[in-house]
Amino acid sequence: MPRTLAVHQTRIPGLLVVDLPVLGDARGWFKENWHREKMIQLGLPDFTPVQNNISFNASAGSTRGMHAEPWDKLVSLASGRIFGAWVDLRQGPGFGSSFALELDTDQAVFVPRGVANGYQALAPDTVYSYLVNEHWTPEARDSYTYLNLADPTIAIPWPISLLQAEVSDADREHPSLCDVTPMAPRSIVVVGANGQLGRALMAMLPDAVGLTRPDFDLSDAETLDTVRWGDVGLIVNAAAYTAVDTAETEEGRRICWATNVSGLRALVERARAHRIPFVHISSDYVFDGTTEVHSEEEPISPLGVYGQTKAAGEALVSTLPQHWIVRTSWLIGDGSNFIRTMARLADTGVSPQVVNDQFGRLTFAEDLASGVMHLATHAPPGTYHLSNAGPVRSWAQIASLVFQFRGRPASDVLPITTAEFTAGSRAAPRPRYSTLSLAKTITSGFSPPCADERLAEYLSTIPLPGRNDAAQSG
Known part of the structure; x- marks a missing residue:
């Protein structure tokens, strides 16, 4: 049975998991990946996305993160499966709290500004898609807040060891939580x-x-x-x-x-x-x-x-x-x-x-x-x-x-x-x-x-x- 459209709050304030109905037959499947009216009625912020980005991951073990960006985004999958991890890097009492989830094509996650996002592909040819409500520019990186994927205080349980995973040099060099400057509120x-x-x-x-x-x-x-x-x-x-x-x-x-x-x-x-x-x-x-x-x-x-x-x-x-x-x-x-x-x-x-x-x-x-x-x-x-x-x-x-x-x-x-x-x-x-x-x-x-x-x-x-x-x- 397909999921019923629903929005769930996680332990990180503002980080929301969205259940998406996926309707399939012998030809494949169809889903409404973003439906403003329905999702807002269920509690998703009206974050008015302006850009859609897609990341293709050729093999299982491809790992990206952890990046806290100065905008909101809605992440979902067009194909494949991921292990997603999120850490609150916003200034305030929730700093350092984390949440993880195995994500398939029938769910999405709303990530508020200042919450670090990372994921690991668990299947080949995983297509990761996300809507954002600010246009990306090269200068935007100056406003990111980063966290090391292997930070021991967070201890994200990556299904595939980071020693065997495909991780960029930049992501391996991000700071530990104790060295992170929290993202200030707007x-x-x-x-x-x-x-x-x-x-x-x-x-x-x-x-x-x-x-x-x-x-x-x-x-x-x-x-x-x-x-x-x-x-x-x-x-x-x-x-x-x-x-x-x-x-x-x-x-x-x-x-x-x-x-x-x-x-x-x-x-x-x-x-x-x-x-x-x-x-x-x-x-x-x-x-x-x-x-x-x-x-x-x-x-x-x-x-x-x-x-x-x-x-x-x-x-x-x-x-x-x-x-x-x-x-x-x-x-x-x-x-x-x-x-x-x-x-x-x-x-x-x-x-x-x-x-x-x-x-x-x-x-x-x-x-x-x-x-x-x-x-x-x-x-x-x-x-x-x-x-x-x-x-x-x-x-x-x-x-x-x-x-x-x-x-x-x-x-x-x-x-x-x-x-x-x-x-x-x-x-x-x-x-x-x-x-x-x-x-x-x-x-x-x-x-x-x-x-x-x-x-x-x-x-x-x-x-x-x-x-x-x-x-x-x-």
Whole structure:
């Protein structure tokens, strides 16, 4: 009886054995060696192979390995029989664990990135086939991790002694397990690592790869090819052209579209080619602000060039299978921002005019960074809204809170309408209401802290005039 299609987990996490139905008659046999829909339903990762390789082994005893490659693969046989061996060489607690199996044409093995693969032909004319999800290049060998076939600590029970087996000189010289450097996990890449959110992400993810201008510029697609995308496990795009007023000028409009759309498109295509999960930071500016609270289901309706480019960017990112679009508002982090400006004005005796007819919530960069990583690791792909929680306030009300914290009366902030504030200037249209519904994000398991509490904590880090950090903290 032929096997029933099934997927089995082995003692090595992610290393899967696949039972394949082989249907035969007097003419020979037939099998579905790779059936994406059926196998994914049974638990095989959707690893999207891009290359098929075949290794012919003329005689029994031909032995190859052990190679841990920087991609996933599905190995199977077109004819013959093998003894297959696999050793986990990934960084982590499973390092050095092994699994072995005699493989015929009615089974396949899914080998995840970083698990060393080796085999020995047990019959002449064995044809070994494997699908991989990265194109092989000569330079790819530099990313392999090798293990000696005869390592005594693993003690693979090769059916045919390696003394009699046909083994290449290179394979005989691979290092013992004690000398193997484990294959590191795929990296997280933060694009726009020097922005307010980017800095918070890099502080939280010290092993992440931070990409910043001028070495990496989204408006210059050629710089994208300086990154080894095959080694990347997650992209967080925190880069954007955000000069909303300048974007309304002829030159600014071109730069805004080049960065937020054309450059993003090139980045999305790299993610698509290498199957990289993608987090994209978007904005409340994709809405016209006529609704008091915006949900993820609200149709987008941007008012100005910046909002239009963010909306177009969302459409690009949404074409990726694994994407998280995170809309946020009124970001406050390390660097120049509204809160620091208001604190400086309060400290220097200025009474500023601040708009009182735009409403929303602040988003502190550290909380946004934490929420972004929560969504990328715990929530299904999709679109999410993320700001700090708490009361909805106008910019003028927030400025008044800053003034009070700095010892100035709230009345020293002079409320003004947006129309009055922008009269005579070429200002971009802004949403009247920027408040984002947090229900979907909270349901995912992340509850943003209150913005008022975070504001007080943030202001406490900004020294008062004439007092140093030590005196203030005491």
